[in-house]
Amino acid sequence: MAFQNFRNSQxxxxxxxxxxxxxxxxxxxxxxxxxxxxxxxxxxxxxxDIVTNxxxxxxxxxxxxxxVKLWNRSGVTTMFRNSAFTTTLTVVLCLxxxxxxAYSISRYRFRGRGGILTxxxxxxMFPAVLMLLPLYIMLRNIGxxxxxxxxxxxxxxxxxxxxxxxxxxxxDAVPADLEDAARIDGCTRLGALFRVVMPLARSGIAATAVLxxxxxxNEFLFxxxxxNSESSRTxxxxxxxxxxEFQLPWGLIAAGGMISIVPIIIFFAFAQKALVxxxxxxxxxx
Amino acid sequence: MRKIAxxxxxxxxxxxxxxxxxxxxxCATPAPTAAPAKKVSGKxxxxxxxxxxxxxxxxxxxxxxxKAKYPDATVESLTVPNADFMAKFTLAVQGGSGKPxxxxxxxxxxxxxxxxxxxxxxxxxxxxxxxxxxxPDKYFDAATVNGKIxxxxxxxxxxxxxxxxxxxxxxxxxAPTTFxxxxxxxxxxxxxxxxxxxxxxxxxxxxxxxxxxxxxxxxSPIVQDGKAALDIAKTTEALxxxxxxxxxxxxxxxxxxxxxxxxxxxxxxxxxTGMLWHHTGSLTDVVQFLxxxxxxxxxxxxxxxxxxxIADWSPSYNGIVDKKNxxxxxxxxxxxxxxxxxxxxxxxxxxxxxxxxxxxxxxIAKNPYYTAAFKALESGTIAPQFPGQPGWQSxxxxxxxxxxxxxxxxxxxxATALAKGLxxxxxxxxx
Numbered sequence: 222m223a224f225q226n227f228r229n230s231q232x233x234x235x236x237x238x239x240x241x242x243x244x245x246x247x248x249x250x251x252x253x254x255x256x257x258x259x260x261x262x263x264x265x266x267x268x269x270d271i272v273t274n275x276x277x278x279x280x281x282x283x284x285x286x287x288x289v290k291l292w293n294r295s296g297v298t299t300m301f302r303n304s305a306f307t308t309t310l311t312v313v314l315c316l317x318x319x320x321x322x323a324y325s326i327s328r329y330r331f332r333g334r335g336g337i338l339t340x341x342x343x344x345x346m347f348p349a350v351l352m353l354l355p356l357y358i359m360l361r362n363i364g365x366x367x368x369x370x371x372x373x374x375x376x377x378x379x380x381x382x383x384x385x386x387x388x389x390x391x392x393d394a395v396p397a398d399l400e401d402a403a404r405i406d407g408c409t410r411l412g413a414l415f416r417v418v419m420p421l422a423r424s425g426i427a428a429t430a431v432l433x434x435x436x437x438x439n440e441f442l443f444x445x446x447x448x449n450s451e452s453s454r455t456x457x458x459x460x461x462x463x464x465x466e467f468q469l470p471w472g473l474i475a476a477g478g479m480i481s482i483v484p485i486i487i488f489f490a491f492a493q494k495a496l497v498x499x500x501x502x503x504x505x506x507x
Numbered sequence: 508m509r510k511i512a513x514x515x516x517x518x519x520x521x522x523x524x525x526x527x528x529x530x531x532x533x534c535a536t537p538a539p540t541a542a543p544a545k546k547v548s549g550k551x552x553x554x555x556x557x558x559x560x561x562x563x564x565x566x567x568x569x570x571x572x573x574k575a576k577y578p579d580a581t582v583e584s585l586t587v588p589n590a591d592f593m594a595k596f597t598l599a600v601q602g603g604s605g606k607p608x609x610x611x612x613x614x615x616x617x618x619x620x621x622x623x624x625x626x627x628x629x630x631x632x633x634x635x636x637x638x639x640x641x642x643p644d645k646y647f648d649a650a651t652v653n654g655k656i657x658x659x660x661x662x663x664x665x666x667x668x669x670x671x672x673x674x675x676x677x678x679x680x681x682a683p684t685t686f687x688x689x690x691x692x693x694x695x696x697x698x699x700x701x702x703x704x705x706x707x708x709x710x711x712x713x714x715x716x717x718x719x720x721x722x723x724x725x726x727s728p729i730v731q732d733g734k735a736a737l738d739i740a741k742t743t744e745a746l747x748x749x750x751x752x753x754x755x756x757x758x759x760x761x762x763x764x765x766x767x768x769x770x771x772x773x774x775x776x777x778x779x780t781g782m783l784w785h786h787t788g789s790l791t792d793v794v795q796f797l798x799x800x801x802x803x804x805x806x807x808x809x810x811x812x813x814x815x816x817i818a819d820w821s822p823s824y825n826g827i828v829d830k831k832n833x834x835x836x837x838x839x840x841x842x843x844x845x846x847x848x849x850x851x852x853x854x855x856x857x858x859x860x861x862x863x864x865x866x867x868x869x870x871i872a873k874n875p876y877y878t879a880a881f882k883a884l885e886s887g888t889i890a891p892q893f894p895g896q897p898g899w900q901s902x903x904x905x906x907x908x909x910x911x912x913x914x915x916x917x918x919x920x921x922a923t924a925l926a927k928g929l930x931x932x933x934x935x936x937x938x
Contacts, residue, residue, distance in 0.1 A: 272796065274702065274777040350594070357602040366605055446595055449552075449585060449605045462558050462586050469769060470560065 257482075263475035264288070271471045287476035296451045297459055303369055304438060304456035305484065310373035311437040312430050315384045318377070320426070323388035324414055328397070338389075341382040349379065353446055360447060367449045375447060376437045384429045391425025392418060427492040434488050438481075456481055547835045548579035554596070554828075555611040556589040561791045565855035572851070573842050580835060593619065600625040600828075608832040609839050612658045612824040614649035615892070621652045626826040628655045632837055638844055641864045649889055650824050658824025660861035661843040662852055664786045665820045665883045666720070669793055671696075671781045672805045674703070682807055686724065686748060689782065689810045693758035696781040705758035707780035708749075710912055711767035715905040716890070717784055720819065721749045722925075724812025730893045735929040741814075742922035750911045750918060764909045775804075784809065786821075787880050790857030799876070806876050808883035818887035822861055853877065859884060895932030902937065903928030 263271060264287055266280040291297060326334055356375060357366065365371030395418050403413040419426065441457040448454050460477045463470060557566050563586075570582045585607065587595050593616060599605045600623050612620060620626045633639055633647075633656055642660065650658035670682060674696050683689035693705025709717055719729065725745035727738035753759040760766065760774060768785070775783040776796035790806070797803040809818045825843050827836040842848055849860035850870055859880045860866070871877045907924045910916040916924070931937045 268795075272773050272776055274779060353594075353598055354601060357598050357605075361602060361604040445588070445591055446598055449599070449607075450583065451585065461588055464558065464588075 260475045260478050263471055264479050266472060268470075268472055287470075287472040288480070291473055291476050291480070294459075296454070299452060300454050300456050300459045301480075303453060307369050307373045307376065307455060308434050308437040308484075310370070311376040311380060312433050314373065314377040315380050315433045316426065316430060319381060319384040319388050319429070320414075320419070322381075323385050324392055324418065326385070327389050327392035328400075338386070341385055344378065345382050349442055353442075356443075357447060366447060367453050369453055372443060372447060372453070372455070373437075375443050376433075376440060380433045380436055384433055387429045387432070388422070388425065391422040391429075394425075395421045431489055431492045435485055438485060546579065547577040547838045549832070549835065550581050550583055551609065551832060551835045551839055552607040553582060553584040553609045553611075553839060554587050554592075554607040555584060556587055556592055557611075558586060558588065559791075559856075561856045565852045565858075568851055568855060569843065569848055572848055573839065576842065577838060580838075582839070589613075592616075596620065596625060597623060606829050608827070608829045609836045610826055610828050611661070612650070612826045614821050614824065614889070617650050617657055617824070618652055620826070621655075621657055626657045626828055627830060627833065627836075628657060629659065629827065629837075629840075630654075630656045633659070636841070638841065638862065641846070641862045642844075643863070645889070646822055646861055649822060650826075658822075658826040659840045659844045660822040661825045661840075662849060662858035663820050663822050663861050663884060664788050665859050665880045665887060666784070666786045666809055666818045667879055667883045668807050668809055669775060669783045669785070669804050670807060671775075671778075671803065672801065673803050674781045682805070683782075683810045684807075685811050686813065690748070690752060690756070690758075693752055693782060694756045697756070697758040699757075702779060704760045704774075704780050705756075705782060706752055707766070707771040707774045707783045708752060708759040708763050709766055709768065709771050709784070710753075710759075710763035710909060711765045711770065712905075713767050714908065715900040718746070718749065718904050718908045719900060720809075720817045720890075721745045721812065724809075724815060724817045726812075726814025729891055729929070730933065733893070733933070735926065735933050737922070737926040737929055739919075739922050739926055742925060743919045744813075746908070746911055746918035746921050750908070753912055754914065764912055787857050787859050790876060791855075794857075801875055806879040808879060808886065816886055818883040819890040820859075820884055820887045821889065823858075893933065895935060895937060898937050899929055899932035903932065 262278070262280060265283045265285065266277070267282055267284050267286070270277040270280050270282070326338060360366040360368075360371045360375070365374065399417050399421070400413045403417045404410070408416060439457055440455075441461060444455040444458050445461070448458075460474070460481060463474050463477060555566065557563055566584060570584065573580065573582060592613075596610065599607070606625075610626070612626065617626075646660045646663075647656050647658075650656055650660075670692075672682075675682065675692065678692075678695050680692050680695060681688075683692050689706075696705035697703060708714070722737070722742050722745040723729065725741045725748070727741035727745065728736040730736055753763050760779060762770065766774070771780070771783055772785070772789060772792060774780045776793060787806075793804060809816065825840045827833055827840065829836070843852075844862060846860070846862045846864045846868065849862050849865050850868055852858055853860055853865070854870070857876075859877070860871070865871055866881045871881070904925060907916065907921045907928070911918055911921045928937065
């Protein structure tokens, strides 16, 4: 009987702890998803539901007018395309250069190895605005001012240090013995990198790619300062330009915000698969 | 037939003379002409900080009108957000490339833009410009540096007020023309049961400019001969009158110290407040919610203070940046200074024309909103500028005003703090 009572009290305690845990998780979810849900709701509210005397939480007449209006604005599709292009190019450049550089620093012992890493990191220590004038002049001199390639190169410069540091960390975690075994089996150094190290570090490479993509997709300062024509501007500039001095079209801004997170969600969905797959491959081989 | 013999020496002399003449002709720059170039062709670039839908519609229409005048010209305009404008402009000027041919210029930026050699002197062109007679000299004051003029006004922001005509009619009140009438109306319009407040006071960001205007309306100078000249007694009276709208009459929403432009505008749009001080730039936004038939709201020049009526205006200029395309640039500037272009812009955005001919046009004269703006423009002036002003207003005037609203300071103590802060600001000692 006493044992039964003990079991019952243990069960009810567990239920209480579960309930508390659910409440905490629910609070965290509300905190994390609240702004997103609010933005999504605002984007489908008519203007009369947005600016009201009393708060209107649920739209009375849901509408897609803000999305249509936004998409019909001149140049918006071009800017969206420009953002997709610069982001993709930045990710490719960063991963291409970063992978080789990080692998070299991780595997080779040479003079100035530590110095190179420090040098790369110092780039991040300066506020971006300080780099604007030299970057502007350099891009002008090589004819890449006001071009998407110039913008992607600039993003690469600023994303490289962090991606290098991250990738080096992931490569360090791959046991060198596996590579040695591959080389004994006849692999070249590059072959070992592509066939052994990169599959094992796939999760890290995917995480780095997500980080670079998010940074490049949302970047505003360089996108505004280093472009001089509508044809080479990117999506974050469109979003910023919606904020007028004396007018603030909340619905349009919310619709723009929703559109801008879609590519990131899609990209993350793909990267997440790679993250999981990379972990599993690593586990089996390890 | 007689042979013409030219010696080698004569040939060299002749060639040298012809070369020198050609070189001189090439070097001589023609005097700038005031009349817009008859044939303007090619690409013309223009930087501006229009962002809203109505502004962009006005710009697009203006470009279409320009194209009709100059079919061979193509305008490529670029929006640069106001907050980032100077950074981008400086970069283009100092970077030596990517400069626009023409640009929009805010009045307060003229000295900096001239200082970096970013905009061209238009004095000579303006002397013989046929539209010059429609522009009073004072309109060019803010665009003048060392006696040279660098901009042509394209429109004006004029301080005025909005009031809820339907509320005033309900209470049997007449539109206020003095501070006393306004205070009285604010009290009578306030009805907490209905969630109504008489006046939407800007006690948050940006409210400092209005406080200074009230002080001036009570007769206190701010700066005289480069020295701080705040009259403590008049400033105390001004602060007392203005803050008592909230502290004593409770005719202002209790969120006042957090209310910046968006909050006061939305409160007026959604029927929380009955009066609002702003400038003509917000007309389109107010019309969007309250209609333009004049039944719900109307606009008025700011009421007269005990000493004077203060209605500041601020011109927006256009200027030429790149000398290479100067004639086309001048055609663009004069196009935006033209009466018809400015009326079109006013209809799209509510921005008041700077061309005085526009005021006589029936599209303006018959519209009650627009006539109020022109009345305000007649009596108004450009806000006084002095070194240290932005710092004094944002770090002394606004916090002091907020402390009085919150009951932490008396108006008299606030006036003393403003005077002390002003002296420090002018002396460059403001912390």
